Amino acid sequence: MGKHGKSWKVPAAEALRAKPDIEVADFDASATPGFAGDKKSGNELLVERGEHLAELQERLYAAGRSGDHRSVLLVLQGMDTAGKGGIVKHVIGAVDPQGIDHTSFGVPSEEEKKHNYLWRIRNALPRGGQIGVFDRSHYEDVLVVRVHNLVPESVWEKRYDEINRFESKLVESGTTIVKVAMFVSLEEQKERLAERLDRPDKYWKYNPADIDERKRWPDYQEAYQAVLDKTSTDVAPWYVVPCDRKWFSRLAVTELLIDALERLQLGWPPADFDVEAEKKRLAKA
Amino acid sequence: MGKHGKSWKVPAAEALRAKPDIEVADFDASATPGFAGDKKSGNELLVERGEHLAELQERLYAAGRSGDHRSVLLVLQGMDTAGKGGIVKHVIGAVDPQGIDHTSFGVPSEEEKKHNYLWRIRNALPRGGQIGVFDRSHYEDVLVVRVHNLVPESVWEKRYDEINRFESKLVESGTTIVKVAMFVSLEEQKERLAERLDRPDKYWKYNPADIDERKRWPDYQEAYQAVLDKTSTDVAPWYVVPCDRKWFSRLAVTELLIDALERLQLGWPPADFDVEAEKKRLAKA
Numbered sequence: 001m002g003k004h005g006k007s008w009k010v011p012a013a014e015a016l017r018a019k020p021d022i023e024v025a026d027f028d029a030s031a032t033p034g035f036a037g038d039k040k041s042g043n044e045l046l047v048e049r050g051e052h053l054a055e056l057q058e059r060l061y062a063a064g065r066s067g068d069h070r071s072v073l074l075v076l077q078g079m080d081t082a083g084k085g086g087i088v089k090h091v092i093g094a095v096d097p098q099g100i101d102h103t104s105f106g107v108p109s110e111e112e113k114k115h116n117y118l119w120r121i122r123n124a125l126p127r128g129g130q131i132g133v134f135d136r137s138h139y140e141d142v143l144v145v146r147v148h149n150l151v152p153e154s155v156w157e158k159r160y161d162e163i164n165r166f167e168s169k170l171v172e173s174g175t176t177i178v179k180v181a182m183f184v185s186l187e188e189q190k191e192r193l194a195e196r197l198d199r200p201d202k203y204w205k206y207n208p209a210d211i212d213e214r215k216r217w218p219d220y221q222e223a224y225q226a227v228l229d230k231t232s233t234d235v236a237p238w239y240v241v242p243c244d245r246k247w248f249s250r251l252a253v254t255e256l257l258i259d260a261l262e263r264l265q266l267g268w269p270p271a272d273f274d275v276e277a278e279k280k281r282l283a284k285a
Numbered sequence: 286m287g288k289h290g291k292s293w294k295v296p297a298a299e300a301l302r303a304k305p306d307i308e309v310a311d312f313d314a315s316a317t318p319g320f321a322g323d324k325k326s327g328n329e330l331l332v333e334r335g336e337h338l339a340e341l342q343e344r345l346y347a348a349g350r351s352g353d354h355r356s357v358l359l360v361l362q363g364m365d366t367a368g369k370g371g372i373v374k375h376v377i378g379a380v381d382p383q384g385i386d387h388t389s390f391g392v393p394s395e396e397e398k399k400h401n402y403l404w405r406i407r408n409a410l411p412r413g414g415q416i417g418v419f420d421r422s423h424y425e426d427v428l429v430v431r432v433h434n435l436v437p438e439s440v441w442e443k444r445y446d447e448i449n450r451f452e453s454k455l456v457e458s459g460t461t462i463v464k465v466a467m468f469v470s471l472e473e474q475k476e477r478l479a480e481r482l483d484r485p486d487k488y489w490k491y492n493p494a495d496i497d498e499r500k501r502w503p504d505y506q507e508a509y510q511a512v513l514d515k516t517s518t519d520v521a522p523w524y525v526v527p528c529d530r531k532w533f534s535r536l537a538v539t540e541l542l543i544d545a546l547e548r549l550q551l552g553w554p555p556a557d558f559d560v561e562a563e564k565k566r567l568a569k570a
Contacts, residue, residue, distance in 0.1 A: 062489040089381045096374045097387050098420070104383070135383070190567065197564050203556040204347040208563055211570045271488040278493055279482050282475065285496045 007037030007045060012255035018181070018238040024225040025218075029185040030244040035251070042247045049254045050094035056258060057131060059266035061099040064129010066269035070174040071126040072260050074253070075137045077227075078182030079220060080210045081192035082243045083250075084135050087182075090250045091257070092133055101126045104135040117141040117159070118166055126175065131257070138163055139227055146226075147219045160230035167236040176260045177236040180253055181224060186217055188244040292322030292330060297540035303466070303523040309510040310503075314470040315529040320536070327532045334539045335379035341543060342416060344551035346384040349414010351554035355459040356411040357545050359538070360422045362512075363467030364505060365495045366477035367528045368535075369420050372467075375535045376542070377418055386411045389420040402426040402444070403451055411460065416542070423448060424512055431511075432504045445515035452521040461545045462521040465538055466509060471502055473529040 008015075015034025035042065060072065074092075076084045092100055103124040112120045118138055126132030142163070146156050167177055184192070196206040213220070232238040239256055243249040293300075300319025320327065345357065359377075361369045377385055388409040397405045403423055411417030427444050430436055452462055469477070481491040498505070517523040524541055528534040 066489050085381075085383060088383050092382045093378070093380075095378075096370075097377045097382055097385055097418070098370060098373050098389070100382050100387075102382050102385075133382070190570070193567055194564070197560055197567065200556075201553045203560070204351050204554040206556070206558070206563070208558050208566075211563070211566050214570045268486045269489040271485075271491070273491070273493050275482055275488070278491070278496070279479070281493070281496050282478055282482065285475070285499045 007041050008034055008255070009036045010034035011259070012252050013239070013259040016239040016241055016252060016256065018228045018232045018240050022228055022240060024183070024221045024228065027183050027240070027242070029183045029188065029242045031242045032245065032248045033242065035248065039245070039247050042251050046090075046247065046251045046254060049251070049258060050091070053091075053254055053258050053261070054095045056261035056266065057095040057099050059268065060131065060261060060264065061096065061129050062269050063266055064099075064127065066272070067128075068269075069128040070176070070264060071128055071130050071132060072176045072178065072257070072264075073126055073132040073134065073170070074257060075134045075139070075177060075179045076182060077137060077139045077143070077180070078243065079184055079189065080207075080213065081189045082182035082184040083246055084182060086246055087180075087250060087253050088133060088135060091253045092131075094254070095131070099130055100133060101130045102133040102135070105137055105140060118162070121166075125170070128174070132175075138166070139231075142227060143220065143223045146223045147216055160226070163231055164233055164236075167231075167233070171235040176264065178256050178260050179232075179236060179238045180256065181228065181238050181240045182243045182249060183224075183240065184243045186214065189214065292326050293319055293540070294321050295319035296544070297537050298524070298544040301524040301526055301537060301541065303513045303517045303525050307513055307525060309468070309506045309513065312468050312525070312527070314468045314473065314527045316527045317530065317533045318527065320533065324530070324532045327536050331375075331532070331536045331539060334536070334543060335376070338376075338539055338543050338546070339380045341546035341551065342380040342384050344553065345416065345546060345549065346381065346414050347554055348549075348551055349384075349412065351557070352413075353554075354413035355461070355549060356413055356415050356417060357461045357463065357542070357549075358411055358417040358419065358455070359542060360419045360424070360462060360464045361467060362422060362424045362428070362465070363528065364469055364474065365492070365498065366474045367467035367469040368531055369467060371531055372465075372535060372538050373418060373420060376538045377416070379539070380416070384415055385418060386415045387418040387420070390422055390425060403447070406451075410455070413459070417460075423451070424516075427512060428505065428508045431508045432501055445511070448516055449518055449521075452516075452518070456520040461549065463541050463545050464517075464521060464523045465541065466513065466523050466525045467528045467534060468509075468525065469528045471499065474499070 012034055037045065063070065076087060078084055088102065092102070105120065108120065121138045124132065142156050142159050145151055171177060193206065193210060196202040228238050228240070241249050241252045297319055322330065348355065361372055363369055373387065377387065390405065393405065406423045409417065427441055431441050456462060478491065478495060481487040513523050513525070526534050526537045
């Protein structure tokens with residue numbers, strides 16, 4: 001369940017877990033489910049919890065170095081401007097880069113297109129002791145691919161089950177998967193796109209195609225609805241994070257990672273040598 | 286040359302660059318070359334300069350996303366306990382993980398052993414827009430390999446020239462290489478190893494073989510001397526960083542990275558679309 005900080009009325013992992021009856025079209029992206037505090041207390045808590053996350057991550061890394069095969073995989077999915085990059089910078093940025101294995105999945109390369117859609121995902125899975133971070137993921141193959149009819153329905157409709165089987169095996173092999181669906185409202189997205197057009201230091205983040213995608217918003221909502229309905233499993237549930245308030249989404253993902261790491265019950269690896277004997281050797285060395 | 290902060294009398298890139306007449310055996314690992322401040326001012330400056338580094342890194346990342354093929358490669362070499370991990374955590378940790386491509390090079394795997402020693406290095410080079418970080422590197426193949434006679438002298442003696450050619454091509458292709466030799470004193474290493482034996486949360490960092498390596502200290506000094514003498518080139522010079530004071534080594538590497546990034550003279554990528562036209566489209570979308 002994970003400890004919940006002073007301002008969480010309900011632990012994040014409970015408050016944000018996708019409910020079976022979730023309606024994406026009615027989702028309030030400006031809400032702060034489970035959290036009683038405001039922006040100021042949220043930002044203060046983020047610093048404190050980021051430090052806790054960093055300590056837990058060090059334990060995971062230490063365990064990996066000592067032969068523990070377990071890992072954590074954070075999957076970030078969301079519409080443009082939802083703030084995936086901000087999560088990487090502000091949440092993942094709080095922990096030691098040595099223990100992070102980050103991959104962005106864009107339009108598949110020529111090489112990637114030659115293989116099944118899970119091929120590039122398998123190649124990017126975290127090793128034991130690492131936190132893998134996926135900025136977009138195999139879910140693109142039932143989101144953008146579905147919305148744009150990049151493959152026939154007969155192909156993508158089979159992928160939900162394939163993904164569930166893939167993730168189930170991954171969990172069995174020791175990877176804790178934290179799947180985060182990041183939802184921003186159409187209005188907030190407009191403001192964020194406008195900011196990119198107002199600031200020359202943000203032009204590089206702007207893509208004219210993003211505006212075309214806005215017209216397909218209902219299609220994306222439908223595609224996300226199917227993802228949540230079909231792939232939120234007991235072993236790899238989805239967490240749905242409202243992202244109109246950046247401070248909240250960052251705090252929320254921090255808590256979800258803390259929850260995942262705490263469930264691993266990581267101690268420090270015991271010495272695999274005779275400590276006292278080594279102290280004597282060192283004294284003479 | 287790079288801006289130098291208020292407490293640097295001589296810019297770090299100048300003060301730390303390996304001199305042709307450097308004598309590794311006489312090197313003072315507790316010195317703070319070029320820096321006039323103390324630990325407190327050094328730590329304050331580290332925070333400030335870390336923010337500057339993060340901004341420069343964002344520009345590099347933005348350039349990469351806009352087709353710029355240039356990258357930066359930080360090579361960290363040093364004896365055990367010199368603090369390579371601390372550099373990754375505290376210096377690289379200051380920038381956005383999205384733009385970092387970190388690789389640790391340990392004992393070569395079976396797969397790696399089948400190839401030339403530069404094979405795994407080539408596979409880990411940073412793409413355009415990225416800062417690659419090598420925790421150990423191809424220099425292991427003229428350091429530990431030389432000290433332990435893992436290949437005949439006739440093999441390793443050719444590697445210095447091979448490495449120079451390899452790095453020269455890498456620089457030509459747009460990668461700025463920042464090579465950092467981290468030197469810790471034998472006495473300070475003893476204290477750091479003792480700390481690992483005193484703290485159960487540090488046992489995992491301790492390796493009994495480290496004590497055996499201490500006996501080979503003069504051999505390593507000789508091997509490092511050869512590296513500096515033969516591979517500190519105009520296009521890829523070595524920087525020699527005293528590491529007995531962790532605060533200094535972290536500040537120093539921060540400055541060296543800032544210097545490398547400033548030399549790229551990175552602006553923000555211009556818009557590759559009509560800004561005013563996009564504003565109008567967005568207003569209606």
